[in-house]
Structure formats: structure tokens, C-alpha cells
Amino acid sequence: MKYIDKIERKIKSLPMDTVVPFSEASVVGVSVDTLRKILHRLHDKGIISITQRGYFKKIEPFRELLFVYGSLKKGFDNHDLLKKYAKRLGVARTVKKFGMFEDSFGNYPYLVPTPHMQVYGELYEIHREELMDKIDTFEGTPEYYERKRIEVKSHHGIKRAFVYIQSNTPAPQDQEALKEWTNNTEHKVKELHDTIEMMLEA
The missing domain is CATH 1.10.10 (Arc Repressor Mutant, subunit A)
Structure with a gap:
């Protein structure tokens, strides 16, 4: 126009x-x-x-950066939340190391401050405060996740962006930390079948 x-x-x-x-x-x-x-x-x-x-x-312009690493990423289940009032700036990774693990059912990942590796995700520019409030509600902030600023690196350089993190959750001992969350359904179904086979053979 x-x-x-x-x-x-x-x-x-x-x-x-x-x-x-x-x-x-x-x-x-x-x-x-x-x-x-x-x-x-x-x-x-x-x-x-x-x-x-x-x-x-x-109104006063609202501009905040948000780093997402789970189901809010493009192509994942909850990306629709970011389709309005947000601009995708591309792939990004954390500058510092974190621990990224999956919940017990493998439905979503979460970050803990334990330094394992740099985590890969996507960077978004949020254009309206009501969207940030909506994402806070979706993520269960502050009861479940804490929204904190961290440094992330993308082709735009190093920026400070918000991220959702479980600050007081210890790293699980029965999982390896993830570098990038892909929600690989076929792999999870195979693991479930293998577990059932082992149970039946016991």
C-alpha cells in the first residue's frame, strides 16, 4: 500500500x-x-x-523480543499465538548455556538454568502488550514459568530477549539435555513400543 x-x-x-x-x-x-x-x-x-x-x-510503540524454543515455534502446535502482533526474525540460539529437557510425556520442553549447552530456537518481535500478556497466561507465568531476559544470537547480532524458564527446577537425572526441540513423534512412538515390548517380556 x-x-x-x-x-x-x-x-x-x-x-x-x-x-x-x-x-x-x-x-x-x-x-x-x-x-x-x-x-x-x-x-x-x-x-x-x-x-x-x-x-x-x-499509542506508545511496544517492542519486545521473545525467544521461543518449544511449541510456539513455526510449524508447531501453538505457533498460532504468534501469527498476529508478532514478527518472526529468524532462528536464534542462546548465548549462555542452559539445560533443555522434556516434560514426562514429551509434550513440551522447558529450560532450567543448569549450564549444559546453547539452546536453539526462534526470535520474535512482539508488537502489542496484550500479546505478551496472552503468552504469559499460556505459559503459566509466574506460577509455572518465569519470564526473564537473556542474550540470544541471530543474524541480527546479539540481542536481549525474553524467554520462559523454570528457574527453580533442577535438571532431571534421567534425561540428556536437548540442543533443539523437534517433537519427534515417530521416535516417541517407537520408544513407547519398545517399553511395552520389554514389559511384556519381563
Whole structure:
């Protein structure tokens, strides 16, 4: 949309947190329908907040980085949470070493501060505070996970990003630490079959 920069510049001249009609952002040559689409895009980018039908307000930009290593990654079960209000910046790894292990059923991984190895995942830029709040709820913060800032490295360089970690959980003694979580279902099914075979033979 070639007019988006003009509309964004016009929005920058508006007072902060003052609710105004969509028409306040209109520029010459932009139809009402195109203006609406652009404003919804700017809402998703965290530049404005649409308060009700046909009205918005300029807000303080929200930009936080989030490092994910489990089911929030692209192609995994819960990635849909990040499809809106977030931008994928690519693969990344932790700068410091952590321990990454699976829960007892292999459904998801978790990080502990025990230094085993650098952990690989993905880096996202979160554009709206309500998305971060939603992910906090999904991760069970602060009861289950703690959200902390750590350093991660990607093709953007070294950045400080939030990560969800179980700070007070000891590393399990019956698992090897994981470098990257792949949720390999075929491997888990084979392990289950092998365990059942051993039980039947005992």
C-alpha cells in the first residue's frame, strides 16, 4: 500500500492516547476502505490502537523480543499465538548455556538454568502488550514459568530477549539435555513400543 507512509506520518502528528475518528488519518487519494485496511495494519504493528469501530488512538510503540524454543515455534502446535502482533526474525540460539529437557510425556520442553549447552530456537518481535500478556497466561507465568531476559544470537547480532524458564527446577537425572526441540513423534512412538515390548517380556 503506497499511502501507508503518508498515513503513518500524519498519525505521528496526533496527540498520544487521544481517541479520534479514522478520518483524522485520511490523505488525498485514499479511499475509505483502503484507509481502514491501513489503520488495521498499523494496529497490528502496535502504532495505534483501534478502540471501537471507526475510532483509534496513537499509542506508545511496544517492542519486545521473545525467544521461543518449544511449541510456539513455526510449524508447531501453538505457533498460532504468534501469527498476529508478532514478527518472526529468524532462528536464534542462546548465548549462555542452559539445560533443555522434556516434560514426562514429551509434550513440551522447558529450560532450567543448569549450564549444559546453547539452546536453539526462534526470535520474535512482539508488537502489542496484550500479546505478551496472552503468552504469559499460556505459559503459566509466574506460577509455572518465569519470564526473564537473556542474550540470544541471530543474524541480527546479539540481542536481549525474553524467554520462559523454570528457574527453580533442577535438571532431571534421567534425561540428556536437548540442543533443539523437534517433537519427534515417530521416535516417541517407537520408544513407547519398545517399553511395552520389554514389559511384556519381563
